[in-house]
Amino acid sequence: MSLVLNSVSLSRGGEIHLDDVSLRFDRGGLTTVLGRTLSGKTTLLRAIAGLQETDRGTLTRDGEPFGTLPAWKRDVAMVYQQFINYPHLSVFENVAFPLRKRKVAESEVGHRVRSVLDVVGLAAFGERKPSQLSGGQQQRVALARALVRKAGVLLLDEPLVNLDYKLREQLREEFRGLLASQADATVIYNTTEPAEAMMLGDRLVVMHEGRVLQAGVPTAVFDRPASALVARIVTDPPMTIVAGTLDGGRVLFEGGLALDAPGLLAAMPPGRYRFGIRANEIEPVDGGGIAGRVTFGEVSGSETFLHVETMLGEAVVQLEGVHRVEPGRQIGLSFAPERLFVFAAQGEGALLHAPGHGEG
Amino acid sequence: MATIHLEQVGHSYGSAVYALEKTDILFEDGKTYALLGPSGCGKTTMLNVISGLLYPSDGRVIVGGKDVTRMPTAKRNIAQVFQFPVIYQSKTVYENLAFPLRCRGWDKARIAPRVAEIAELLGLTARLGQSARRLTADEKQLVSLGRGLVRNDVSALLMDEPLTVIDPHMKFDLRRRIKQASDKTRHTVVYVTHDQNEAMTFADEVLVMSAGRVVQRGTPQQLFESPCNRYVGNFIGSPGMNFLSVERDGDRLLWQGFPVFSDERVGRLAPGAELMVGIRPEHVAFAKDGVTGIPAVVQGVQHHGNVDVIDAVIGSERLKVKARSSLAVRDGPLRIVLPVERTRLYVDGTLLF
Ligand SMILES: Nc1ncnc2c1ncn2[C@@H]1O[C@H](COP(=O)(O)OP(=O)(O)OP(=O)(O)O)[C@@H](O)[C@H]1O
Ligand SMILES: [Mg+2]
Numbered sequence: 079m080s081l082v083l084n085s086v087s088l089s090r091g092g093e094i095h096l097d098d099v100s101l102r103f104d105r106g107g108l109t110t111v112l113g114r115t116l117s118g119k120t121t122l123l124r125a126i127a128g129l130q131e132t133d134r135g136t137l138t139r140d141g142e143p144f145g146t147l148p149a150w151k152r153d154v155a156m157v158y159q160q161f162i163n164y165p166h167l168s169v170f171e172n173v174a175f176p177l178r179k180r181k182v183a184e185s186e187v188g189h190r191v192r193s194v195l196d197v198v199g200l201a202a203f204g205e206r207k208p209s210q211l212s213g214g215q216q217q218r219v220a221l222a223r224a225l226v227r228k229a230g231v232l233l234l235d236e237p238l239v240n241l242d243y244k245l246r247e248q249l250r251e252e253f254r255g256l257l258a259s260q261a262d263a264t265v266i267y268n269t270t271e272p273a274e275a276m277m278l279g280d281r282l283v284v285m286h287e288g289r290v291l292q293a294g295v296p297t298a299v300f301d302r303p304a305s306a307l308v309a310r311i312v313t314d315p316p317m318t319i320v321a322g323t324l325d326g327g328r329v330l331f332e333g334g335l336a337l338d339a340p341g342l343l344a345a346m347p348p349g350r351y352r353f354g355i356r357a358n359e360i361e362p363v364d365g366g367g368i369a370g371r372v373t374f375g376e377v378s379g380s381e382t383f384l385h386v387e388t389m390l391g392e393a394v395v396q397l398e399g400v401h402r403v404e405p406g407r408q409i410g411l412s413f414a415p416e417r418l419f420v421f422a423a424q425g426e427g428a429l430l431h432a433p434g435h436g437e438g
Numbered sequence: 439m440a441t442i443h444l445e446q447v448g449h450s451y452g453s454a455v456y457a458l459e460k461t462d463i464l465f466e467d468g469k470t471y472a473l474l475g476p477s478g479c480g481k482t483t484m485l486n487v488i489s490g491l492l493y494p495s496d497g498r499v500i501v502g503g504k505d506v507t508r509m510p511t512a513k514r515n516i517a518q519v520f521q522f523p524v525i526y527q528s529k530t531v532y533e534n535l536a537f538p539l540r541c542r543g544w545d546k547a548r549i550a551p552r553v554a555e556i557a558e559l560l561g562l563t564a565r566l567g568q569s570a571r572r573l574t575a576d577e578k579q580l581v582s583l584g585r586g587l588v589r590n591d592v593s594a595l596l597m598d599e600p601l602t603v604i605d606p607h608m609k610f611d612l613r614r615r616i617k618q619a620s621d622k623t624r625h626t627v628v629y630v631t632h633d634q635n636e637a638m639t640f641a642d643e644v645l646v647m648s649a650g651r652v653v654q655r656g657t658p659q660q661l662f663e664s665p666c667n668r669y670v671g672n673f674i675g676s677p678g679m680n681f682l683s684v685e686r687d688g689d690r691l692l693w694q695g696f697p698v699f700s701d702e703r704v705g706r707l708a709p710g711a712e713l714m715v716g717i718r719p720e721h722v723a724f725a726k727d728g729v730t731g732i733p734a735v736v737q738g739v740q741h742h743g744n745v746d747v748i749d750a751v752i753g754s755e756r757l758k759v760k761a762r763s764s765l766a767v768r769d770g771p772l773r774i775v776l777p778v779e780r781t782r783l784y785v786d787g788t789l790l791f
Contacts, residue, residue: 115607212477239606242476243633247676270607273742297741300763313743358744358762374614377638377658379676380720380760396744398720400638400662400675405621 080104081126081144081231081264086135088125088288095121096132097288105230108257108265110279110296112272112311118288119268123233126266127154139230155229159236161220163208170195170204173222180227194226197259199252214245225260232260234267238274243379253278272314276300284308291426306352306427309419315383315394319354321423329353329415333389335368340416342431352427354419357383357396360411367410368393375403386411440502440593440626441467442488447497449483458483459650460496465594470620470627472637474673475647481630482598484647488628489596490514501593517625519586519597523578525570531557532566535584542589556588559619576608580615587619595625601636613639634674638662646670662718664782666789671716677747677758679716681784686713691783694753696732698776699783707785714784719747719760721780724772731773739767750774 081103088096096118103109111119124130126137128149137145144152155176163172170191177187195201198218208216217237224232238246257265269275275282275296282296291311292304303309310316322331327344329337331353362384370386370393377383382397386409393411403409421427441464448460458480465471473481486492487499490511499507506514517538525534535553544552557563560580565573570581579600586595600616601609617640620627631637637644638658645655646669654666665671671679684691684698691699691713698715707713725731734750734757741763748759748767752774759774761767783790 115605243635243676244673276743277740277747297763300741300743356744374617375639376610376613376635378635380662380718399718400658402657402659405618 080140082138083126084136084138086125086132086137086145088121088130088132094288096125099135099288099290101283101290101293103264103266104281105264106261107280108254108267108278109281109283110275111266111268111283111285112270112275113268113285114270114311116287117285119285120235121288122285123156123235123266123268126152126231127156127233128152152231153229154231154233155224155227156233157220157224157235157237159239161213161217161237161240163216163219163223165208167207168204169200169206169208169211169219172208172219173226176223176227190226190228191222194222194259197225198222198256212245213241214249217241217249221256225256228260228263230263232257232263232265234265236268236270239270247379250274250277272312275312282312284311286311302429302432303419304429305425306354306419306421306429308426309354309421309429313356315357315378315396317354317356317419318360318390318393319352319421319427320390321350321352323350324348324420329418331390333391335389337415343415343418343420346420346431350423351430352421352423354421355393355413355417357394359417360393360395360413362395362397363410363412365410367412370409370411372403372405372407372409374405375401384409441465441500442594442626442628443500444484444487445498445500447487447494447499449487449492449494449496456650458487458494461652463645463652465626465628467626468624469642470629470640472641472644473628473630473647474632474634474637474644476632479647480650481632481647483650485596485598485628485630488594489516489518515591515593517586517589517592517595519583519595519600521599521602523575523582523603525578525581525585527569527571529570530566531562531568531570531573531581534570534581535562535566535588538585538589542591552588552590556584556619559587559622560584560615576604576612579604580612583616583619587623587625590623590625592625595620595623595627596629597627598630599632600629601631601633616640634676638674646673664789665716667784667787668714668716675718677719677760679718680722680757681714681716682755682757684713684715691715693776694732694755698732699778699781701783701791703791704783707790711785712787714787715776716782716784716789717776717780719758721777722757722759723775723777724761724765725775728773731775734772734774736767736769736772739769 083099083101086096086099113119125132173191174187200218238249279296282299283293284291291308292299300312303312306319320331322329324346325348327339329339368388370388372384372386374385377400382401384395384403386393386395417433420431421429444463446460448456449458450456475481487494498505536549539549557566604612629640643657644661645652654670661674668681682693684693689700689702689705690697734752736748737751738749740747746761746763750757750759
């Protein structure tokens with residue numbers, strides 16, 4: 079029982095929005111689709127919803143053709159990043175709207191709307207107008223309207239992106255609970271935030287320029303990104319990636335730094351590679367280390383990200399806690415070579431080696 | 439540039455409730471401040487009192503030693519940036535940036551290099567000759583910002599949620615440019631936002647507000663490490679601080695029967711007070727030997743990428759713990775440690791030490 083896309087392509091006005099996309103979404107699971115803006119995530123959802131026609135490829139559901147059905151026959155509900163509610167209708171009527179449109183019996187409407195409002199924590203707000211709610215509550219109304227239909231496919235396009243930081247954190251935590259009532263549905267959730275994609279998804283799909291770069295269990299994708307490009311997309315702050323050569327027991331980075339290669343790397347054939355290191359694996363050191371100059375310090379939740387200019391190029395360092403580091407400050411950086419990822423020097427940089435858990 | 443002093447300033451929009459309760463606040467010369475808090479807490483009210491868009495119902499506003507309480511905005515020598523871009527659509531980007539200087543009677547020879555400098559800071563150099571109408575929404579807001587930054591003779595630069603209209607995905611880049619520009623110009627800046635990351639990234643000092651009051655004021659690091667109450671502890675940081683109910687046993691504090699804190703000041707506390715310790719999820723440690731520490735049961739691990747957020751249960755309480763994902767913590771028993779130097783004590787909801 080599943081939704082399958084087979085070699086789906088879609089372009090408009092000479093621009094490719096979906097490029098030979100093949101994916102399988104299983105019933106009862108939540109798939110997060112992670113990609114930067116314009117990576118094709120929204121187009122993917124619109125194609126599934128029947129809001130945009132595909133040029134090539136097929137969509138099937140449980141083996142039956144699906145892509146040829148008109149949108150209204152597809153049994154698909156969608157939630158957008160700009161939460162859309164009907165301002166003149168009460169919260170209750172906003173949620174009841176899709177049921178009324180489908181001429182569901184009045185007794186059932188009342189029952190279903192109340193139970194969904196209960197799930198999203200708005201049971202007490204049925205009589206209010208959307209404008210009398212906070213932003214987070216308004217987004218929950220939009221979500222409730224999608225949930226109430228009990229559609230077979232639920233599509234969510236960056237539903238939290240326009241909310242305040244703390245609200246986002248809270249709704250993200252609640253999300254799995256909110257969706258528990260839709261255990262039979264196929265749920266697809268778009269986001270640009272790696273942490274959100276990681277924590278919500280049973281499966282993770284990474285998209286870039288209309289293509290699927292990798293799909294799999296989130297932790298597996300994070301631990302073994304298929305390429306340097308995927309590694310950058312799934313890591314926040316982005317992984318620092320530097321070109322260099324491996325020559326016997328030495329890693330020689332472009333820019334001049336040389337390090338002793340640990341066992342597994344030393345065993346790789348000599349040649350040109352790209353090396354990647356995650357921000358939380360780089361540490362500032364007192365005296366020595368790789369010399370760097372801080373260009374920007376940024377607080378993100380409980381962490382501080384430092385953007386540092388070094389002989390290796392721009393490196394991003396993740397510090398635990400909130401710290402003030404003035405731009406221009408000189409600092410030394412160090413990392414354990416055991417924690418390096420190794421990617422091919424060519425193209426998108428296919429993964430050749432990933433550090434394991436508990437090493438280094 | 440100047441010091442701004444709100445002397446016993448309060449404001450009510452006519453009703454008995456004060457949108458801004460009477461308070462004394464000093465903004466020092468050349469520093470960047472953020473007013474942070476949820477919708478309706480009085481941030482804009484405070485900003486408008488400083489700019490003169492609003493005359494306060496109580497107190498005096500002193501800018502650079504001068505009482506400006508009843509002085510109109512135009513005379514206060516203040517630059518402002520609002521949520522929505524304020525620019526001349528029919529003029530070029532250059533003319534837009536030069537306009538505030540022309541109004542001040544700067545001569546052409548001085549205007550050109552200053553406009554070039556600000557355009558460079560904001561990454562607008564390539565756009566200078568373009569008509570403002572043809573800019574994207576983000577670029578228009580950048581021009582608005584440039585108009586605020588261009589004069590180096592203003593007493594203060596006030597910004598009210600300048601990134602609200604910006605596409606969330608562009609915010610990082612803009613934040614960086616604003617920060618670099620305002621660091622360079624060293625204006626006295628008051629910046630209103632409801633986004634903790636924005637406030638903590640920009641400001642030398644953050645004023646956390648709630649219901650018309652400044653609840654805590656401090657550097658981002660102080661707010662993170664020593665929040666003055668549960669509200670601030672929860673609002674700052676992600677996830678927020680853990681607050682654990684503890685009991686007193688002489689000089690010691692016991693949590694679920696385990697000693698977590700010992701200090702002679704504990705022994706001197708008045709009886710009957712509600713006692714809690716606060717500890718941040720990232721500060722909870724694991725006992726390496728598996729014997730010492732407090733026994734906990736891991737009931738769920740959320741993978742966020744570089745870090746995991748762990749739900750731990752100890753007796754009747756829950757605790758969030760943040761750990762490097764490379765530690766690969768799994769469901770099951772575990773022993774945790776609350777490092778004393780990271781543990782804060784709250785008496786009746788307020789930070790004691
Ligand atoms: N012109 C007005 N007349 C009456 N009440 C007002 C007026 N402007 C604001 N208020 C009230 O004063 C309080 C503080 O409002 P203020 O605009 O300062 O909040 P804020 O923190 O800037 O909120 P937001 O984040 O939503 O902009 C609110 O309760 C608001 O409803
Ligand atoms: Mg406001």
